[in-house]
Amino acid sequence: MDPVTRLGVVGCGLMGSGIAEVAARNGLDVLVAEATHDAAEAGRRRLTASLDQGVRRGKLSEEQRDQALARLSFTHDLGDMADRQFVIEAVAENRDIKTDVIQALDKAVEDPAAILATNTSSIPIIDLAVATERPAQIIGMHFFNPVPVQQLVELIPALTTAEETVARTRHLTQQLGKQAIQASDRSGFVVNALLVPYLLSAVRMVEAGSAVPDDIDRGMELGCAHPMGPLRLLDLIGLDTAQAVAESMYEEFKEPLYAPPALLRRMVAAGHLGRKSGRGFYTYAA
DSSP: OOOOOEEEEEOOSHHHHHHHHHHHHTTOEEEEEOSSHHHHHHHHHHHHHHHHHHHHTTSSOHHHHHHHHHTEEEESOGGGGGGOSEEEEOOOSOHHHHHHHHHHHHHHOOOTTOEEEEOOSSSOHHHHHTTSSOGGGEEEEEEOSSTTTOOEEEEEEOTTOOHHHHHHHHHHHHHTTOEEEEOOSSTTTTHHHHHHHHHHHHHHHHHHTSSOHHHHHHHHHHHSOOSSOHHHHHHHHOHHHHHHHHHHHHHHHOOGGGSOOHHHHHHHHTTOOBGGGTBSSSBOOO
């Protein structure tokens, strides 16, 4: 199977910048799209800072950093994605926003065989696939944060996704140095279907006054050998993202364990989103 050489990434937040960085470090020509010129320039700075940090930590050489930067280009016009063989959208975890982006890419990308992947953690892939003229080339490709470190990618074909699309996406995953598992097109897929109830249970323990966050986290880290406790993990994921995933899963299954606790909703409303806002279950230095 011919490798992907021209990759598009839409969105340059935590997930999009991580995907773009991994692709550029593995030899792909990567075009990153953001909503505005200023956002695209901010994305460029974020990626450059991450690659510089990789040099400081000894993860890559200065030459490797410079080569990766040379493979990255930025735009605020989705029309520039016309020549891409494969595009991954990594915008906000919102069904309407993702649908708009996928529909715009469907029109912009000229090759009808090009694949459009969505980095969603909970939204049904079929909802995005049927909004396009290429439902056979739409697939879920769920990366995990931080992308340069985490090795897993969940592949989620919709009912309409062609087998060739699945095979090409699996091959791209290998090009990126990642490992793939395949999941059914159900909200939460494999990992979040197991993880989200656990995380929400930890929030409910805090809400009920059963234990304080540090004791809950240390209990799971020391007692179950988890590398990070559930509340620290929620702060890393982002409480708003966790709420959106939980709401999507609850909408589909109506299982009480998937319903976001009141405490989580209040924290999101207050802007206490975790690391990215400087405050969640813990407080973080700027």
